[in-house]
Amino acid sequence: xxxxxxxxxxxxxRPPVRPARVLLHIVLGSMALAWLAPLLxxxxxxxxxxxxxxxxxxxxxxxxxxxxxFTDAFTQSDMTHYFGNTLLIAVPxxxxxxxxxxxxxxxxxxxxxxxNLALLLVFTAGNLLPQQVLITPLYRLYLLVDLPGITxxxxxxxxxxGLVLIHVAFQSGFCAFVLSNYMRSLPHELTEAALVDxxxxxxxxxxxxxxxCRPAMAALATLLSIWxxxxxxxxxxxxxxxxxMPITSALNNLSGQYFTDPxxxxxxxxxxxxxxxxVYFLLQRQFVSGLTLGANKG
Amino acid sequence: xxTDITEEIPExxxxxPPGGAPGRRKVPSxxxxxxxxxxxxxxxxxxxxxxxxxxxxxxxxxxASIALAFTTWDGIGFDAIRWVGLQNFRELFEQNPQFWxxxxxxxxxxxxxxxxxxxxxxxxxxxxxxxxxxSRVYQTAFFxxxxxSMAVIGFVWQLVYNPDTGLINSVIGANEPGKYIDWIxxxxxxxxxxxxxxxxxxxxxxxxxxxxxxKSVDPSLREAAALDGAGEWQAFRNVIFPTLRPTNTIVLVVxxxxxxxxxxxxxxxxxxxEGTELLSILVTSNIIGESSRIGYGSAIAVVLLxxxxxxxxxxxxxxxxxxxxx
Numbered sequence: 001x002x003x004x005x006x007x008x009x010x011x012x013x014r015p016p017v018r019p020a021r022v023l024l025h026i027v028l029g030s031m032a033l034a035w036l037a038p039l040l041x042x043x044x045x046x047x048x049x050x051x052x053x054x055x056x057x058x059x060x061x062x063x064x065x066x067x068x069x070f071t072d073a074f075t076q077s078d079m080t081h082y083f084g085n086t087l088l089i090a091v092p093x094x095x096x097x098x099x100x101x102x103x104x105x106x107x108x109x110x111x112x113x114x115x116n117l118a119l120l121l122v123f124t125a126g127n128l129l130p131q132q133v134l135i136t137p138l139y140r141l142y143l144l145v146d147l148p149g150i151t152x153x154x155x156x157x158x159x160x161x162g163l164v165l166i167h168v169a170f171q172s173g174f175c176a177f178v179l180s181n182y183m184r185s186l187p188h189e190l191t192e193a194a195l196v197d198x199x200x201x202x203x204x205x206x207x208x209x210x211x212x213c214r215p216a217m218a219a220l221a222t223l224l225s226i227w228x229x230x231x232x233x234x235x236x237x238x239x240x241x242x243x244x245m246p247i248t249s250a251l252n253n254l255s256g257q258y259f260t261d262p263x264x265x266x267x268x269x270x271x272x273x274x275x276x277x278x279v280y281f282l283l284q285r286q287f288v289s290g291l292t293l294g295a296n297k298g
Numbered sequence: 299x300x301t302d303i304t305e306e307i308p309e310x311x312x313x314x315p316p317g318g319a320p321g322r323r324k325v326p327s328x329x330x331x332x333x334x335x336x337x338x339x340x341x342x343x344x345x346x347x348x349x350x351x352x353x354x355x356x357x358x359x360x361x362a363s364i365a366l367a368f369t370t371w372d373g374i375g376f377d378a379i380r381w382v383g384l385q386n387f388r389e390l391f392e393q394n395p396q397f398w399x400x401x402x403x404x405x406x407x408x409x410x411x412x413x414x415x416x417x418x419x420x421x422x423x424x425x426x427x428x429x430x431x432x433s434r435v436y437q438t439a440f441f442x443x444x445x446x447s448m449a450v451i452g453f454v455w456q457l458v459y460n461p462d463t464g465l466i467n468s469v470i471g472a473n474e475p476g477k478y479i480d481w482i483x484x485x486x487x488x489x490x491x492x493x494x495x496x497x498x499x500x501x502x503x504x505x506x507x508x509x510x511x512x513k514s515v516d517p518s519l520r521e522a523a524a525l526d527g528a529g530e531w532q533a534f535r536n537v538i539f540p541t542l543r544p545t546n547t548i549v550l551v552v553x554x555x556x557x558x559x560x561x562x563x564x565x566x567x568x569x570x571x572e573g574t575e576l577l578s579i580l581v582t583s584n585i586i587g588e589s590s591r592i593g594y595g596s597a598i599a600v601v602l603l604x605x606x607x608x609x610x611x612x613x614x615x616x617x618x619x620x621x622x623x624x
Contacts, residue, residue, distance in 0.1 A: 024425060025432070031422075032439035035498070039442065041465050042454045059468040100348035107345035119349065121618055126356040128551075128610045130559045132581040133603045136595045137362035138355065139585050140373060169355035172348055201337040205344065230447030232562040237586055248447045252566060255453070262456075262463050269453035273446050280445040284438075287445070291503075292510035 046070065046267035053263060069267035076264075077254045079247065079271060086246040088160045089235075090228045093167040094221055101172040102213065105179035106205045110191060120180060127173025131233055138166065142238055158240045166238065167228050175220050178293045182216040183209060216293060222283045223290030226276050247272050360603065366596035373590045386597035397598070400575040403489055404605070407496070407576070408557035415497040416549060419504025424534065426505070427512045437509075441502040448499075452566030455495040456482065485573030492567050492574055500556065504549060511545030512538070547613070554609040558602060577602045 045058060047065045056063075073079070104123065108116045142157035151159030190212075191204045199208075210217075235249040242253050251272050255265050280287055333341070367386055371379045390397050422440055426433045443451060458465045459481035466481065467473040481491040515538055523533040561578040564570050570579030577598055584595030 021430065024430065028422075028425060028430075028432075028436050032436050035439050035502075036442070038454050038458055038465075038498070042457050045457055053463070057468055057473070058463050058465065100351070103344035104348045107341055111341070117618060119345065121614060122349070122357065123352060124617075125610060125614055126352055126360075128555060128606070128613075129356065129360055130555070130578065130602050130606055132559070132561070132578040133363055133599045133606070134356060134359040135581065136585050136592055136599060137359040137366060140592065141359065143373075165351070166355055169352045172352055173356070176348070195332050201333065201340045201344075226445060230449075232447060232449040232565075233582075236565070237582060248449045251453070252449060262460060265453060266457055269450045273450045276445050276447070277442075280442075288441075288506055288510075291506055 042266045042270055045263050046270055048263055050261035050263050054261075069263050070271060073264050073268040073271055077250075077268065079268075081243075082245060082247040082250040083275070085160065085244060085250070086229060086248075089163045089167070089246055090225060093164045093171075093228050094224045096164065096168045097171045097175055097224055098217055098221060100168060101175035102179050102210060102217070103205065104172070104176045105183050106209055108176070109180040109183035110188075110204070110209065120177065123173040123176040125173070127170065127177070131170070134170075135233075135237055139237055152244065153241070157238060158244055160244070162238050163231075163234055163246070166234055167231070171224055171227070175224070178220060179213060179216060182213055182293070186212050215289075218283075219286045219290035219293055222279065222286040225279055226287065229276055229279075363596045363599045363603070366593050367600040369593040369596075371592040373592050382593065386594050387601075389594070390597050390601070394580075396575045396580060400577045400580050401601075403574065403576055404557055404560070406489065407493065407560050408554055410493045410497060411500050411553045411557055412550075415500035416504050416553060418497075419501045419506075420508045422501070422505045423508035423512055424538075427509060437505070440505055443499040444502040444506070446499075448562030449566050451495055451499055452563050455491075455498075456567065459491050482568050483571075485571075488568060488571070488573040492564055495567075496560065496563055500553070503552070507545055507549055507552070508542070511542045515541050547616075551609055551613045555606065558606050577605075 044062075045053070046069050047067065048062055049064060049066065049068065052063055053060075101123075104119065107113070108120050139157070142162050143155060145156040146154065147156060147159070147161070148154045151161050153159050156162040156165070186209065191208055194204055194208055229246075230248055231246070232248050232252075235246050236252070239245050239249065242250065245253065251268055254268060366379075368381060368383060369379050370382050370386070422436075426437055446454075456464075461467055461478045461480050461482070462473045464473070464481070467479055470479075471477070472479045479487070481487050519537050519541065520533065523537040528536065559578065560576055561582070564574045564576055564579060565582075568574055570576060570583070581595050581598045581602065584591050584598065
């Protein structure tokens, strides 16, 4: 990130090699290693058979390294099913959040209604509340709403739909705030000219404003995917059937049910992390800018 | 590119649009006449639908939590809801043996995050901002934990802390019966063990926030400091750090909220057993546990809400005051 953006800043000279620099690299290098250590340890444990580690101890040189734990964790626990559940929740949740929050942002940022500030305040503040403040009534509400035939459980509770709704409602607070700031920075002439030419409000939003917001939308989409994928709390409370759980909370169930050895748990946990790692490595820039989109405003 | 976005945003509120009269920069009232009735309807729906969803699921439930905190209810049938005034709170403050430890642990959680990973993240950001080699590699290593779910982090750290198979005990030879150090079970140790894992993640988060903040520091400031002969530390302390004020505010807010929301890690780790109680865990155990004590759980949620409002309100006031001025 820093190297890529450097040309934008005033050029800073690359200093000659100094002892201080070398020391800095030693410090940063060893810290980075320490930071990766727990993950590397998990990988190492996952690659070793349980029989061997229980005999020789975990801190020992390996006789065999094999991906068996990974394949076992994957097949024994029917992970594809849980990954599928996650997709069923995350994809609609991300798309809907972006769609709805961009509409609110458009309303707030491009027009001069009296309620704008209050509206934005409601959304922004909502996202800052701890989830646990909402959960008790939400849980009751979800048990109350009957949706026969629409969800498997016949209720909002224990359904993918229920999780999608709370993700959308909760995350749109953050996205509306970020997108409204972004839209405010777009030149007004663009939409004003179109408005004078008689374009409808929907066109102003869909055909003019939204395409210009693509960078911010991409950043938010990356961020939301990772957040929603990683969600543990909502799924833990609002889903009761193990079968309906998304992958992260399913893992918690599985570790007690199927996985009898730590090596297998390590493999399972690492498998769960793979999609987010892929997203991160592919879309690093979007992810990081998404995190700082809201944060840099202050 | 990151800078495209990150540097545009802070300016958004402060730079007046060309030709715009101060205080009236959106579609002015004259243009409002251009909106047809249909446009107004569209706009109403565009803002209305998301707002209804957000208010119904976030604000109505938050307010319901407050109302329920003054009642007792087992969750079966609405006629079973009984108003009990402050009884839940009284019981919470005076009788629940887990409540005060939970409050204390949430405070400790915040204190640790602000004292260790935050300065560490700032330190790393300052170093990585120097355009050194391998910067990207270091950055990725420190940031990786932020991408993982808290639940996965919990599992990974269990492998480190496990009394007989864990990394630490294996290395120090405490993995035999009689010599166990029970990092997860010992109430004097487990909070600190969890906090190490939490700090591990938080450091990367803070690093990224500060890196973004440092990028928006005007380069001429650095040059001026260098010309004046300021050393690295002096320049940082007197020039760079003061300009990071907006970032510091965000960092503070983010950290308080993280400390109050802390849940997944502890839940996976030991379910919030003795030594690691947290307010969030107490709330949850009152609804997904055996006994459904809704009023009581809500009272804990209200305490959590009140504590979080202490930061949320001032933050929003200052942010939105800026907004209105813009």
